[in-house]
Amino acid sequence: MExxxxxxxxxxxxxVANYDVLVIGAGIAGEESALKLADMGFRVLLIEKEPSIxxxxxxxxxxxxxxxxxxxxxxxxxxxxxxxxxxxLLTMTEADSIxxxxxxxxxxxxxxxxxxxxxxxxxxxxxCETVCPMVVKDQYQFDLVARKAIYIPFNIANPRVALIxxxxxxxxxxxxxxxxxxxxxxxxxxxxINVTVKSVVVATxxxxxxxxxIDRYGYGKYKNVITSMQMERELAPTRPFNHILRPSDGKIPxxxxxxxxxxxxxxxxxxxxxxxxCCMYSTKQAQLLMGALxxxxxxxxxxxxxxxxxxxxxxxxxxxxxxxxxVKGKIASVSExxxxxxxxxxEDVATGKVTESEHDLVVLSVGxxxxxxxxxxxxxATLEMDALKYIKQTNLLQxxxxxxxxxxxxxxxxxxxxxxxxxxxxxxxxxxxxxGYLNQWS
Amino acid sequence: MAxxxxxxxxxxxxxxxxxxxxxxxxxxxxHYPVTIYTISVPCSSGIKPRWIMRAFEKGFSGxxxxxDGTDCSYGESCGEKTSQIVTATHQLMRDKGLxxxxxxxxxxxxxxxxxxxxxxxxxxxxLEKMQS
Numbered sequence: 001m002e003x004x005x006x007x008x009x010x011x012x013x014x015x016v017a018n019y020d021v022l023v024i025g026a027g028i029a030g031e032e033s034a035l036k037l038a039d040m041g042f043r044v045l046l047i048e049k050e051p052s053i054x055x056x057x058x059x060x061x062x063x064x065x066x067x068x069x070x071x072x073x074x075x076x077x078x079x080x081x082x083x084x085x086x087x088x089l090l091t092m093t094e095a096d097s098i099x100x101x102x103x104x105x106x107x108x109x110x111x112x113x114x115x116x117x118x119x120x121x122x123x124x125x126x127x128c129e130t131v132c133p134m135v136v137k138d139q140y141q142f143d144l145v146a147r148k149a150i151y152i153p154f155n156i157a158n159p160r161v162a163l164i165x166x167x168x169x170x171x172x173x174x175x176x177x178x179x180x181x182x183x184x185x186x187x188x189x190x191x192x193i194n195v196t197v198k199s200v201v202v203a204t205x206x207x208x209x210x211x212x213x214i215d216r217y218g219y220g221k222y223k224n225v226i227t228s229m230q231m232e233r234e235l236a237p238t239r240p241f242n243h244i245l246r247p248s249d250g251k252i253p254x255x256x257x258x259x260x261x262x263x264x265x266x267x268x269x270x271x272x273x274x275x276x277x278c279c280m281y282s283t284k285q286a287q288l289l290m291g292a293l294x295x296x297x298x299x300x301x302x303x304x305x306x307x308x309x310x311x312x313x314x315x316x317x318x319x320x321x322x323x324x325x326x327v328k329g330k331i332a333s334v335s336e337x338x339x340x341x342x343x344x345x346x347e348d349v350a351t352g353k354v355t356e357s358e359h360d361l362v363v364l365s366v367g368x369x370x371x372x373x374x375x376x377x378x379x380x381a382t383l384e385m386d387a388l389k390y391i392k393q394t395n396l397l398q399x400x401x402x403x404x405x406x407x408x409x410x411x412x413x414x415x416x417x418x419x420x421x422x423x424x425x426x427x428x429x430x431x432x433x434x435x436g437y438l439n440q441w442s
Numbered sequence: 443m444a445x446x447x448x449x450x451x452x453x454x455x456x457x458x459x460x461x462x463x464x465x466x467x468x469x470x471x472x473h474y475p476v477t478i479y480t481i482s483v484p485c486s487s488g489i490k491p492r493w494i495m496r497a498f499e500k501g502f503s504g505x506x507x508x509x510d511g512t513d514c515s516y517g518e519s520c521g522e523k524t525s526q527i528v529t530a531t532h533q534l535m536r537d538k539g540l541x542x543x544x545x546x547x548x549x550x551x552x553x554x555x556x557x558x559x560x561x562x563x564x565x566x567x568x569l570e571k572m573q574s
Contacts, residue, residue, distance in 0.1 A: 072513070075552035079458035080515035155469060156462040156552045237553030242470045 019045040019088070020438055022108055022197040024095055024374060027055020028074065028420065029412025029427040030203035031081045036431035037201075038086035042438060045195060046081065047093040047110060052157035054078045055205055059140065059154070061235035063420055064284040065315035071156055071237055078158045091159065093193070095377045098200065104407060104441075108195045114188035116164035117150075121183035124160035126152060128175035128184070136168045138240075142230045144247070145240040150175045150184075155238055199407045199437055201430050202383070202391055206368040206413040209263030209271065217259060217364055222336040223248035225362045228258075228281060235288050244292050246361045248340040253296060253361035256289060257344055258282045259331050260302040264367030273388060275367035276417040279306045282365045283316050286324040299325045299359070301346060309419065329355075334362060368417040381405045390416050401430035409434050449503035449569040451562065453480040454489050458515065460508035460550035460558070467555040474559045475566045485516040486547075487523035491531040494545060495538070503569045504544045508558060511549030521549060543568065 023034045026048035034046045046053075057063075058078065060070035082089055092113040099107045134149035141147075141154075149169040152162050164175070164184075176184040208229060211219040219225045224246045234244050246253045260282060264275040279302070286298045305326065307316040320326060328349040335343045341360045348355045370389035375382075384392040384404035391410045395402045401409040411430035412423040455461040461482045467474065479502075483489060486509040494505050507524060514520035524547060532542040546565055550558050 069551065069553060071553045072551040075459055075462070076510070076513035076515050082458075083515055155465050158458065237555065238466060238469075 017195045019043045019195060019197045021045070021199050021201060021434055022047070022106070022195065023201045023203060025203035025205055026053035026081065026089065027203060027205045027412065028057045028077070029205065029423050030201070031077055032424050032427035033201045033203060033411045033431045033434070034087050035077070035081055035084065036428060037434060038084045040435050042086065042435065044087045045090070045197065046087055047090045047095065049092065049094045051091050051115065051163050052153045052159065053081060053089065053091065054158065057420060058156065059233065059236065061232050061288060062284060064280045065311040067284070067287070069237060075156050082158050095374070097379050098377050099379045100381050100405065106197050106200055106407065108197055110193040110195065112191040112193060114190060115161065116166060116184065116186055116188050117162045118183040118185055119159065119161050121181045122161040123181055124152060124162070125180065127178050127180060128162055131174040131178045133172060133174065134168050134170060136165065141233050141240045142227065144230055144233055198441055199409065199434050201409045201411055201434055202374055202403070202414050203411040203427065204371050204374045204414045206417065207371045209269070209366040209369050211262050211364045211366055213269055214262065216333045217262065217331070218334045218336065219364060222334065222342060224340050224342055224360065225334060225364065228278070228285065228363055228365045231285055231363045235285060235292070244289065251360065252293065255297045255359045256361045256363065257359040258286065258298070258300040258363045258365055260300065260365045262364040262366050265303065271367060271369060271388070274306060277419050278365040278367060280312055280315065280419070283319045285363070286319050287322060290322050290324065297325065299327055299357070301327050301329055301331050301344070303330055368413065371414065378405065383408060390414065399433060400426065401433040407437060448475060448477045449566065449573055450477045450479065450501060451504040451506055451565060451569070452497040452502045453478060453506045453508055453562070454486060455480050455482050455508040456486055456510050456514070457482045457484055459510040459513060459552050462552045463550050463554045463558050464508070466553055467559050470555050472555055472559045474562050478562055485514055485520055486510060487516065487520045487527070489524070489527055491527060491534055494531045495534055498538070498540055498544070503573065504546070504565055506562060506565055507547040508550040509547055513551065541572065
């Protein structure tokens with residue numbers, strides 16, 4: 001099925017829409033670049049493979065070191081992105097191929113996955129969810145709770161439109177009968193959209209490290225070992241339990257451990273570098289936990305504390321002053337007791353002794369990994385990667401948004417792990433480089 | 443005149459920012475009075491004084507505008523414009539013998555579930571006092 005875009009394009013030649021910029025990825029970097037370019041008057045096509053925009057930040061609790069509410073900051077930006085007259089937004093859409101033409105334009109083939117819900121007709125009432133009989137793990141709550149097979153990703157999702165997880169759908173038709181606006185459409189198919197753009201901004205972000213590959217930490221085996229992203233959800237305003245609970249028995253934890261550098265600075269998992277944010281987000285979570293559970297003990301097991309940014313060291317010292325216990329020592333193993341508590345075995349560097357300590361909840365401070373799939377989309381030019389498969393910045397010091405392809409720019413964590421303020425700055429730099437390139441063009 | 447009927451409040455919420463907060467209040471099972479009704483609008487600066495007056499004519503005791511403040515994606519002056527609407531409506535309310543305190547406005551973010559419940563519960567208490 002082939003579709004064409006209507007609306008915010010400069011002209012249409014033989015059913016192909018033309019834009020100034022294609023921004024790939026609508027997390028905070030993609031949004032920021034798109035908004036900056038759109039404000040300058042460029043026509044932007046913003047694509048996102050997920051059903052809603054805002055990336056990972058919209059799912060966070062608070063941001064460090066200011067402890068501002070992440071969702072409160074992200075939602076207005078998301079809303080502005082979605083309604084900007086110069087931005088055409090396509091969700092559930094991925095670039096399938098990008099070919100650089102002789103006139104320096106890029107011919108892009110996009111694939112838009114079906115929602116099985118007519119986007120323009122869905123009112124977001126969630127009546128369909130009430131009748132859907134299928135219950136599956138909710139990936140937006142990082143499997144802490146369940147969702148239905150037809151669902152709106154989360155309550156501040158934008159667009160607030162339902163979609164059907166067709167792999168888990170039994171095609172019973174209950175949602176179709178219940179929907180007050182008749183917008184369920186099981187006949188939808190993947191659409192192919194062809195566009196031509198003058199430039200591309202790659203803002204494909206990062207992947208979170210999956211700690212299941214580190215057997216000694218017991219993630220996936222012991223219920224009370226969770227990831228920092230799961231704890232992030234437990235602390236977020238849109239939290240699933242409205243309290244901090246450990247998964248095995250719903251008990252309020254009293255002794256929580258953090259294991260730093262899970263999947264970072266670790267050659268054995270193929271990620272030898274520091275993920276830049278884990279020390280600080282763990283410190284942030286420790287502070288939030290001490291606020292939510294005043295009686296709980298929080299121990300943070302670390303290799304080195306890297307509190308290098310503006311206000312970071314003060315933030316770390318503040319956590320210590322609040323009572324967080326920082327223990328220098330890498331965890332050798334985690335084992336489970338009958339009551340679900342966990343025994344951590346480690347060498348305490350301060351005493352030089354191998355020590356064991358018991359905790360009732362263990363949080364793994366997982367690292368950030370490259371997300372290199374986008375490089376395969378470029379067909380007749382090579383989007384080079386660095387040794388760790390992040391997009392290579394060909395002029396890191398003077399023009400950090402340049403890539404190995406002229407007209408293709410990079411923003412945010414697609415280049416390397418970084419925190420939110422650096423991501424926003426990187427996205428601004430990419431927008432500035434792109435506008436300079438486009439102005440040269442004209 | 444004393445009455446046992448609970449006052450009704452009409453809330454104008456904004457579809458992208460304050461409406462999700464009200465939705466979240468429900469998801470988090472926060473308790474707020476059952477006689478609160480919501481109408482979602484794109485931006486609070488588009489609310490017309492005559493809509494508010496119509497709510498009073500139709501039996502609502504209070505109207506609450508859950509505005510976006512400076513976060514509004516339609517413009518930073520949204521809060522200022524909305525407060526001008528509130529001021530203009532207060533005059534119309536005085537003319538009709540209504541108290542200005544029957545119309546309230548507050549900036550509510552997308553996850554401000556607790557603040558919005560607090561605002562509405564306090565507003566309800568005030569209206570109940572006014573009614574008794």
